[in-house]
Amino acid sequence: MPSTINSYLLILLLQTFQSDMLSRQQILHAIIREGQQLMASGEVEEQPELEKKLKLLQEQWEGVVRRAQQRKAILDNSVSQWQTYTTQKDRLQVKEYFTSHCTIRPT
Numbered sequence: 058m059p060s061t062i063n064s065y066l067l068i069l070l071l072q073t074f075q076s077d078m079l080s081r082q083q084i085l086h087a088i089i090r091e092g093q094q095l096m097a098s099g100e101v102e103e104q105p106e107l108e109k110k111l112k113l114l115q116e117q118w119e120g121v122v123r124r125a126q127q128r129k130a131i132l133d134n135s136v137s138q139w140q141t142y143t144t145q146k147d148r149l150q151v152k153e154y155f156t157s158h159c160t161i162r163p164t
Contacts, residue, residue: 064136071129078125085118 092111096104 064132064139067132068136071132075125075129078122082118082122085114089115 089111092101092107095101096107101107
C-alpha cells in the first residue's frame with residue numbers, strides 16, 4: 058500500500074487529470090459540432106467518411122473516459138483501505154501502549 062502522502066498526491070494528480078479531460082472533452086465536442094455543421098451545410102464531399110471518423114473519435118474518447126473512471130475507482134478504494142489500515146494501526150498502538158504501561162501490578 059502506498060503511504061498516505063503518496064495517496065493524496067495520486068488523488069491530486071487524478072483531479073488535475075480529470076480537469077484536463079473536461080477541457081479536452083469540450084474541445085472534442087466543438088470539433089464534432091463543427092464537423093456536423095460542415096456536413097449539414099454540404100461543404101464536405103465525403104460525408105459518410107467524415108461521419109464515420111467523428112463517430113470513431115467519440116467512441117475512442119468514451120473509452121478513455123471509462124478507463125479513467127475505472128482507475129479513479131481503484132485509487133479511491135486503495136486510499137480508503139489505506140486510511141482504514143492506518144486508523145486501525147494507530148488504535149492498536151495506543152491500546153498496546155496503555156496495556157503495557159498502565160497495567161496495575163501486584164506488589
